[in-house]
Amino acid sequence: MLNDIDRILITQEEIAARVRELGREITATYDQSDPNLTLVPILSGSVIFLADVMRQLPIRMKIGLVTVSSYQGATTEGVAPQMPTISDLDIAGQDVLVIDDILDTGRTLRLVTSRIRELQPRSVRTCVLLRKPSRAPSDFTADFIGFDVEDSFVVGYGLDYDGHYRNYPNIGVLRPELYES
Numbered sequence: 286m287l288n289d290i291d292r293i294l295i296t297q298e299e300i301a302a303r304v305r306e307l308g309r310e311i312t313a314t315y316d317q318s319d320p321n322l323t324l325v326p327i328l329s330g331s332v333i334f335l336a337d338v339m340r341q342l343p344i345r346m347k348i349g350l351v352t353v354s355s356y357q358g359a360t361t362e363g364v365a366p367q368m369p370t371i372s373d374l375d376i377a378g379q380d381v382l383v384i385d386d387i388l389d390t391g392r393t394l395r396l397v398t399s400r401i402r403e404l405q406p407r408s409v410r411t412c413v414l415l416r417k418p419s420r421a422p423s424d425f426t427a428d429f430i431g432f433d434v435e436d437s438f439v440v441g442y443g444l445d446y447d448g449h450y451r452n453y454p455n456i457g458v459l460r461p462e463l464y465e466s
């Protein structure tokens with residue numbers, strides 16, 4: 286696995302430090318006297334980020350899961366995201382924080398947040414570990430962003446190529462010959 290990584294963009298130490306900062310930013314945003322928070326991670330890419338960031342939030346909370354798939358293999362030209370499976374989300378009146386691995390074109394987060402709003406939560410915010418500013422739309426962004434990254438296909442810390450590399454602890458760029466044919 287390690288030989289497949291062309292270069293590291295963000296080290297695991299840098300991720301850990303930024304996740305602690307994000308935890309402080311998110312905690313300061315919510316009213317501690319009236320905690321009503323539901324984290325909604327978008328599976329599967331956000332699982333490692335979720336596990337780390339939620340432990341930085343000393344807030345009473347629940348988790349609801351959403352599954353969306355849009356990318357196949359390593360193309361950064363994603364097909365349209367499928368309608369999310371929002372299973373048993375009981376979020377009416379809740380403060381919802383949607384967690385995703387990366388904001389690329391923004392189509393996934395737009396779709397998920399619009400579906401979530403239909404369930405009448407008290408508030409909806411979004412948190413992503415990564416954003417590709419060169420691709421993200423000018424009229425849509427996330428409320429909390431870990432890092433801006435270049436427009437390369439990145440893997441690690443939950444992000445995959447064809448299902449692999451999610452367990453790579455840094456954020457890295459794959460050797461191009463692995464996915465360019």
Ligand code: XMP
Pocket residue numbers: 327330355356361363366385386387388389390391392393394437438439440444445446
């Ligand atoms: P959109 O374009 O909808 O994309 O904002 C969001 C979803 O696409 C996946 N994605 C990536 N996955 N490396 C990955 O492993 C990437 O560089 C990348 N770019 C987009 C990801 O699942 C994200 O939730």
